[in-house]
Amino acid sequence: MVMKTTMNNLEKPKFFGRRKGRIIHKAKSFLLDSFLPCMLLDSTHKNNMAECFGVSKSKYYLEIGFGDGDHLAALAKRMPDVGFVGVEVYQNGVAQLLSLLTGLKKGNPEDLQQVALETGRADNVRIYNDDVRLLFDALPDAAFDKIYLLFPDPWPKKRHAERRFINPDNLKELARLLKKGGILQVATDHPIYKRWTLETMHNNPHFRWTAKTSDDWRNPPADWVETKYQRKAVREGRRPVFFEFERL
Numbered sequence: 001m002v003m004k005t006t007m008n009n010l011e012k013p014k015f016f017g018r019r020k021g022r023i024i025h026k027a028k029s030f031l032l033d034s035f036l037p038c039m040l041l042d043s044t045h046k047n048n049m050a051e052c053f054g055v056s057k058s059k060y061y062l063e064i065g066f067g068d069g070d071h072l073a074a075l076a077k078r079m080p081d082v083g084f085v086g087v088e089v090y091q092n093g094v095a096q097l098l099s100l101l102t103g104l105k106k107g108n109p110e111d112l113q114q115v116a117l118e119t120g121r122a123d124n125v126r127i128y129n130d131d132v133r134l135l136f137d138a139l140p141d142a143a144f145d146k147i148y149l150l151f152p153d154p155w156p157k158k159r160h161a162e163r164r165f166i167n168p169d170n171l172k173e174l175a176r177l178l179k180k181g182g183i184l185q186v187a188t189d190h191p192i193y194k195r196w197t198l199e200t201m202h203n204n205p206h207f208r209w210t211a212k213t214s215d216d217w218r219n220p221p222a223d224w225v226e227t228k229y230q231r232k233a234v235r236e237g238r239r240p241v242f243f244e245f246e247r248l
């Protein structure tokens with residue numbers, strides 16, 4: 001029998017962050033066990049995003065490392081015609097996104113009939129609850145109009161630099177996945193990651209930094225939705241920056 005996998009164990013990239021945190025309470029546990037399967041992206045190789053998504057959308061956006069999902073949930077509500085793919089390894093974060101999408105916060109639901117997307121929400125979010133690098137191969141070229149990478153783990157120590165998500169290998173994949181003219185939106189509050197991002201992106205021939213004045217990267221774009229890490233950074237006195245790179 002031939003076992004088909006996107007990546008064999010030898011190639012599986014190492015993940016250094018947390019996969020699971022504090023206890024997940026009953027309602028969220030139920031969401032993870034029973035509702036998540038209805039929301040998963042089809043991660044077997046497909047020729048186009050409509051097939052991955054199971055429904056055709058006017059545009060597709062990807063958010064890598066959505067954390068607690070507040071940014072993703074708010075944008076998906078605002079733009080029902082856009083298909084959002086959210087990727088997060090941290091299972092508590094995935095559970096929190098499901099809670100935002102369904103409005104289920106507490107309680108002890110017994111069967112799936114009791115859970116649904118919040119009233120008024122379009123069916124426009126698909127989730128991949130593992131390392132995004134394992135998903136890359138399954139996604140078609142030019143799949144996305146926009147990719148968000150918001151407050152990626154900075155790994156500030158020099159000896160951990162190779163763990164930073166912005167690196168030539170990942171950028172090669174992001175360049176393949178973005179449509180020409182598509183946008184890679186990066187936000188960070190860490191001084192080392194700010195410099196690292198600009199330097200690494202500058203050396204990449206597939207992207208162009210769009211900023212014309214310092215206001216363009218010091219201030220968030222219009223209609224920005226704050227993330228949990230952004231709020232934490234501001235509380236602790238760090239100033240986030242917002243870099244937008246166009247796929248050439």
Ligand SMILES: C[S@@+](CC[C@H](N)C(=O)[O-])C[C@H]1O[C@@H](n2cnc3c(N)ncnc32)[C@H](O)[C@@H]1O
Pocket residue numbers: 017018064065066067068087088089090093130131132133149150151152153165227228229230
């Ligand atoms: C510092 S947190 C930021 C979370 C969120 N974007 C925010 O701004 O609140 C970085 C997140 O990226 C996730 N992450 C890191 N590497 C990832 C990967 N390779 N694939 C998917 N998620 C990843 C982590 O699990 C973590 O939740």
